[in-house]
Amino acid sequence: MPALQLLRGLGVILGSWLLSTSCSSPTDFTPKPKGYNRIDLPPHAYQQLASGHPYTFQYSRYAKIRRDSSYLAQPHWINVIYPQLHANVQITYLEVKQDPKRFGKLMEDARKLTSKHQIKATAIDESIIKTPNGMQVAVFELSGEVPSQFQFYTTDSTRHFFRGALYFPTATANDSLAPVIDYVKKDIVQLLNTLKYQ
Numbered sequence: 001m002p003a004l005q006l007l008r009g010l011g012v013i014l015g016s017w018l019l020s021t022s023c024s025s026p027t028d029f030t031p032k033p034k035g036y037n038r039i040d041l042p043p044h045a046y047q048q049l050a051s052g053h054p055y056t057f058q059y060s061r062y063a064k065i066r067r068d069s070s071y072l073a074q075p076h077w078i079n080v081i082y083p084q085l086h087a088n089v090q091i092t093y094l095e096v097k098q099d100p101k102r103f104g105k106l107m108e109d110a111r112k113l114t115s116k117h118q119i120k121a122t123a124i125d126e127s128i129i130k131t132p133n134g135m136q137v138a139v140f141e142l143s144g145e146v147p148s149q150f151q152f153y154t155t156d157s158t159r160h161f162f163r164g165a166l167y168f169p170t171a172t173a174n175d176s177l178a179p180v181i182d183y184v185k186k187d188i189v190q191l192l193n194t195l196k197y198q
Contacts, residue, residue, distance in 0.1 A: 041085075041183045046190055051198075053078070055093060055162060058194040060187045068092075080191075085180050087168055089188060094161045106161045110153045113165070114140045121146050131193050149181050150188060160197050164188065 046058040049065065053076045059065070062084065068077035080089040096103045114124065122144035129137050137154040153163040166184055168177060 039085075039179050041179065044183075044186060044190070046187075046194075053093070054095075054160070054198050056194075056196050056198060057191045059191055063089075063187070082184065085184065087166065087180060087184050089184065089191075090165050090167060092163045096155065096157065096159050096161050098158045103155070103157055103161070106155070110138075110161075110163055113163075114142075114151050120144050129189075129192070131195065133193075133196060135192075135195065137192050149177075150185050152188070152192065154192070154195070156197075162195065164191075 042062055045061040047061050048058055049056050055076070059080050060082065063080045063082050066079045066081055067073070068079055068090065070077075074092070074094060076093040078091045080091065082088070094106060096106065121142045123142070125141045125143075127139050127141075129139055131137060131154075135154050135156075137152050140151040142149050142151070147169075148165045148167050150166040151164065153161065155161045166181070166188065168180075
């Protein structure tokens with residue numbers, strides 16, 4: 001009888017020990033990767049820019065056009081603002097006036113505006129694209145924690161100089177903005193492919 005009680009006691013102790021060890025958490029815990037909020041992006045749809053500028057293009061139906069209100073702004077400088085995405089494509093336009101010196105200065109300024117991001121940029125990729133209208137566009141894609149991830153300019157070298165830059169006025173890390181950046185870049189390509197001078 002005492003042996004039976006001893007076996008029962010050992011069984012209870014063994015069962016308790018197994019139960020407690022099976023419920024404990026593992027010592028080699030691996031943290032989950034940092035997640036980002038899901039961003040629902042609408043399908044791409046476009047509308048024509050209203051008249052009143054020496055240029056026209058198609059832009060997103062989910063964006064609004066606002067005149068540039070900075071103290072440096074020229075008459076045909078505008079912002080293509082995405083209220084829901086907190087994105088802004090700043091557009092500047094200047095006449096070259098068939099002046100080679102003015103043209104050279106505009107080209108230099110455009111490159112300076114891009115290169116000022118080199119401090120924070122991990123890379124600046126430059127490429128030339130040709131639009132269906134026969135325009136050549138210099139495109140700059142910036143990587144890293146930069147305020148402007150995509151910039152471009154196009155010119156006919158004698159009359160028109162058209163430049164743009166994508167900005168996000170937010171402190172959010174660019175890797176979490178990647179889907180929005182790609183979405184707006186597609187809209188910018190549509191803008192450039194439909195750009196015409198009046």
